[in-house]
Amino acid sequence: MRPIVVAVLCALSASVAVAKEGNECIIAAGTVAPDFALPNVARAIAKNKLDIAVIGSASSELNGPAGTNIAYPTWLEKTLRGLLPGVTVKVTTYARARDTASEMEAKLARIISESAPALVVWQTGTADALLGVAAEDFQTTLEEAVDKLHSGGADVVFMNMQFSPRTDAVLSTEPYSEALRWVGLERAVNLFDRQAVMRQWDELGTFDLLAATKSLDTAAKVHDCIGRLLADLVLQGVAAVGDENREKTSQ
């Protein structure tokens, strides 16, 4: 029990550190808050070894100059390493363009057995919306996959689609983001509402998401920010383990 308390306190101070860091993307930090605690992550931190798997499609990948990986999972790993000294943090990305939720679900068993991650960040919905997968089927896939992941000992964080103002009128994402939100509430899975975060950046003019450009500048910053905010969500989720334990003791 004691190492978990230490992990929780550690996470608490670290998440304050993320929020304090003067950075343009922190403007959207208010949108990112966990609804549920992340007990498996807390246990992993207590053991000083945190493995995270990111499963996603093309928006979980971004190649920088000279083939460097500058997608959000890289920033997630970097941020968590900085804030959790002494903990070996490893983030592995399993992303393939145009993978639907059901294609990703097929990979879960292998991922769990290979790396037994304490946390699975599951970015999905875009490919399903593009291919017009029935929203009901999408939802059923999510439910089954989450059950699999939970019984495999992993906490889960969903990440929904990017907010994409140019394709907003032609790509209908709402049924899929609703399904993610609903399954999240139903199965106690936190949602990283990437759509809301990016919408806020767009409204506040933090980033120009409309620009037609070949440059990676904005894309790199967006991924950096998403990585940091995601780290913040994870640490807040760990800190919430303490709250839940306290609630249980006081009852």
Added chain:
Amino acid sequence: MSLPKPGDRDLRLDLFRGLALWLIFLDHIPSNVVNWVTIRNYGFSDATEIFVFISGYTAAFVYGRAMREQGTLVAGARILKRAWQVYVAHIFLFAIYTAEISYVAHSFENPLYHEEMGIFDFLQQPDITLAQAMLLKFKPANMDVLPLYIVLLAGFPPLLWLLLRAPAVALGASVLLYVLTLYFDWNIPAYPNGNWVFNPFAWQMLFVFGAWCALGGAKQLSAVILSPITAAVAIAYLAFALFIVSTWYMPGLNALVPQWLEDWMYPIDKTNLDVLRFLHFLSLAVVTVRLVPSDWSLLQSRWLFPAVVCGQHSLEIFCLGVFLSFAAHFAMVEINQGVGMQIAMSLCGIAIMFATAGLISWYKGIEGRSPRSRPGPPGATLVGGGV
């Protein structure tokens, strides 16, 4: 507090269909501050229900008379002609839409949105895409309502025949089809994946219910519709829906919704016309019929004329609305996305819809087809706007 008498043109139908067309237009503009006024934010159902119900009502009103006076064959042929017109309108709209997004696809590039750009892939395979669009299987976002309407009209002649002879049987068959559809998951497949967004086997119930009301059902139900108990139940249900919907926007309220209720209620399915949505529409209708009598003086006034005239030319104005919502979004993306622009685009769109409806009326007037210029059986003039 009155129900429409058969034979009279009920301007309330035009008014509410016109308003529904405006709301559908507003809802189809993404990131638009003005669509906070639309009814989907205050309850389960939205403008689609109003549109489908009134379409069923007017179709039965117009073609029911035609079937009695001109016979089953002629009325059936006229209904199918109308379905053909809606089909042509849909394909026309598809052509405009494709032109518009081809432009966006051509001019836009951003490494951040590599995946989302995949939505334009269909432009690479015009052979397949065009054929699937003509088969009504490929339907881009916001182009789902007209295909539903085409299918409903195509199936309407035998249904109307039955409605005129045994209305209760027809309505019962419709409800049975709805129940079987929910039970067996029937739907029409779409391209490239999935099913129709508006499942015709489920949504037909609302259309048939509208038709049944027009052919005397509303009169039969008038005691129930106008009873204070019904009104109280309807208001209570609207309040309940308002509360549930507000928990979606204010997450703090979510704790007040008991788990068993959530388990039972969610998801509220639009594709298959969830019963909760249907009941919400019925409640709105009950309250509206009480608040807005058919002889309400404002119905003839210039203040409501813009909505009434839009409702009288619903097919044209519906298509125009879909086009205008693309155009408004396009202008917002290319020029400015500010709140001022959103409001301006919304108001402009409605003004253009009104002006166009006025122009169509004027054309009908000079061609001697106007609702007021031609003597003849009252109500028959609804044919022109019989969507």
